[in-house]
Amino acid sequence: MNKLLIRGATVLTMEGQDAIIKTGEILMEDGWITHVGLPGSAPGYFDMDEVIEADGMVAMPGFVNCHTHAAMTLLRGYADDLPLMQWLNEKIWPFEDKLTGEDVYWGSKLACLEMIKSGTTCFGDMYAFMDDVARAVEETGMRAVLSRGMIGVAPTGSNALQEAEELVKNWNGKADGRITVMLGPHAPYTCPPDYLAKVMDLAAKLKVGIHIHVSETRTEFYDILKQYGKTPVQHLDSLGLFKYPVLAAHCVHLEQEDIEILAQKAMGIAYNPQSNMKLASGIAPVAKLLDLGATVGLGTDSTASNNNLDILEELRVGSFLQKVDTMNAEVIPAYRALQMATIDGALSMGLGDRVGLIKEGMRADIILINTKEPHMCPQHNLFANIAYSANSADVNTVIIDGKVVMLDKVVLTINEEEVMAEVQERAMRLAGK
Numbered sequence: 100m101n102k103l104l105i106r107g108a109t110v111l112t113m114e115g116q117d118a119i120i121k122t123g124e125i126l127m128e129d130g131w132i133t134h135v136g137l138p139g140s141a142p143g144y145f146d147m148d149e150v151i152e153a154d155g156m157v158a159m160p161g162f163v164n165c166h167t168h169a170a171m172t173l174l175r176g177y178a179d180d181l182p183l184m185q186w187l188n189e190k191i192w193p194f195e196d197k198l199t200g201e202d203v204y205w206g207s208k209l210a211c212l213e214m215i216k217s218g219t220t221c222f223g224d225m226y227a228f229m230d231d232v233a234r235a236v237e238e239t240g241m242r243a244v245l246s247r248g249m250i251g252v253a254p255t256g257s258n259a260l261q262e263a264e265e266l267v268k269n270w271n272g273k274a275d276g277r278i279t280v281m282l283g284p285h286a287p288y289t290c291p292p293d294y295l296a297k298v299m300d301l302a303a304k305l306k307v308g309i310h311i312h313v314s315e316t317r318t319e320f321y322d323i324l325k326q327y328g329k330t331p332v333q334h335l336d337s338l339g340l341f342k343y344p345v346l347a348a349h350c351v352h353l354e355q356e357d358i359e360i361l362a363q364k365a366m367g368i369a370y371n372p373q374s375n376m377k378l379a380s381g382i383a384p385v386a387k388l389l390d391l392g393a394t395v396g397l398g399t400d401s402t403a404s405n406n407n408l409d410i411l412e413e414l415r416v417g418s419f420l421q422k423v424d425t426m427n428a429e430v431i432p433a434y435r436a437l438q439m440a441t442i443d444g445a446l447s448m449g450l451g452d453r454v455g456l457i458k459e460g461m462r463a464d465i466i467l468i469n470t471k472e473p474h475m476c477p478q479h480n481l482f483a484n485i486a487y488s489a490n491s492a493d494v495n496t497v498i499i500d501g502k503v504v505m506l507d508k509v510v511l512t513i514n515e516e517e518v519m520a521e522v523q524e525r526a527m528r529l530a531g532k
């Protein structure tokens with residue numbers, strides 16, 4: 100049995116705003132959180148394999164990035180300042196046509212490195228060459244929910260379905276349980292109803308959820324309305340999609356009825372504020388969704404539309420954007436934003452039974468944030484300091500599934516120089532430079 104102890108941290112369990120333990124202890128055994136308590140309360144101190152002294156640190160659940168396309172680190176800075184459809188059609192999809200599995204492996208590995216360094220322990224990914232993404236996840240020690248992105252028309256539609264099934268068979272529950280798999284029909288505008296019917300049949304057969312882009316732009320909203328006589332959300336609902344566990348990414352353009360459907364029927368919504376801002380897609384009505392009880396996690400989307408994978412940045416911008424959109428400063432307060440970045444992200448991807456809280460019986464995905472910095476002083480409200488003042492450089496240590504993957508700012512599972520050199524070389528070659 101492997102026993103790991105964190106001592107001396109201020110523990111934000113995320114089980115409630117009062118559930119802060121000063122100078123607390125967290126015991127992890129074989130990847131499980133088995134004890135959370137006051138100093139000296141963890142049993143068997145002298146039996147520990149590793150003790151992390153965390154004075155001056157906050158221990159909290161690792162961040163969850165519910166929607167990304169990890170390997171698109173290769174396209175960071177390649178196509179900026181364009182709206183979604185022009186961005187996809189003219190720049191992104193032609194570039195992606197040239198990708199190999201090995202490119203996707205290195206791009207994903209760089210994404211894992213960036214996420215670990217900024218405190219993300221789990222991400223929801225939709226892309227192609229998913230075996231190679233899974234390989235990167237397995238090696239780097241991250242937790243991920245992987246989906247083979249499927250464009251539901253010829254020439255790739257039927258092959259993608261087959262690959263999605265193989266991904267489930269080969270990787271669901273693998274990497275010591277750190278990888279789970281969903282199906283990834285790309286969007287209502289790329290997947291016609293007959294294709295979505297096949298996706299739903301497969302989801303039922305394999306007992307997995309569905310990750311899909313929904314109502315991201317005004318163009319999509321009106322195109323789907325014109326084609327099917329329904330809004331994207333109502334169109335998907337009428338097809339029966341929400342009978343399955345659905346993670347709906349974006350959900351920017353919504354009518355009141357759409358908001359009600361999503362709140363009642365979606366497993367979760369991935370709110371991607373910075374990608375929606377950069378692509379000028381709009382502002383998701385997150386405050387209204389939350390009012391009706393929707394589960395909303397945070398996503399960065401890819402580094403081609405963001406342009407980083409920093410969830411601390413996303414939660415701050417996401418909270419502020421809702422305040423300005425509603426002209427209500429009370430919307431998404433600091434603690435709520437931190438919930439979205441942790442437990443609500445986990446719930447959105449069907450992982451709320453194992454990660455997102457520091458609690459006995461959960462898997463140990465825990466980060467330590469250094470609070471001894473000028474921008475974190477004074478400490479009136481720790482939640483506000485983490486949500487609104489901290490930045491990714493404050494993330495000091497990252498534990499995923501009970502394994503230390505970053506200690507004192509050194510990532511232990513990845514050779515940083517090697518990954519950056521590979522991605523630089525591959526990105527330039529792919530861009531024809």
Ligand SMILES: CSC[C@H]1O[C@@H](n2cnc3c(O)ncnc32)[C@H](O)[C@@H]1O
Pocket residue numbers: 168183187191192195225226227247248249250285286312315374400401404
């Ligand atoms: C078929 S794999 C996934 C596919 O999605 C593309 N993508 C990246 N960001 C977005 C976005 O914001 N909306 C829609 N599609 C997006 C990515 O480039 C892949 O081709």
Ligand SMILES: [Zn+2]
Pocket residue numbers: 166167168312348400401
């Ligand atoms: Zn996306």
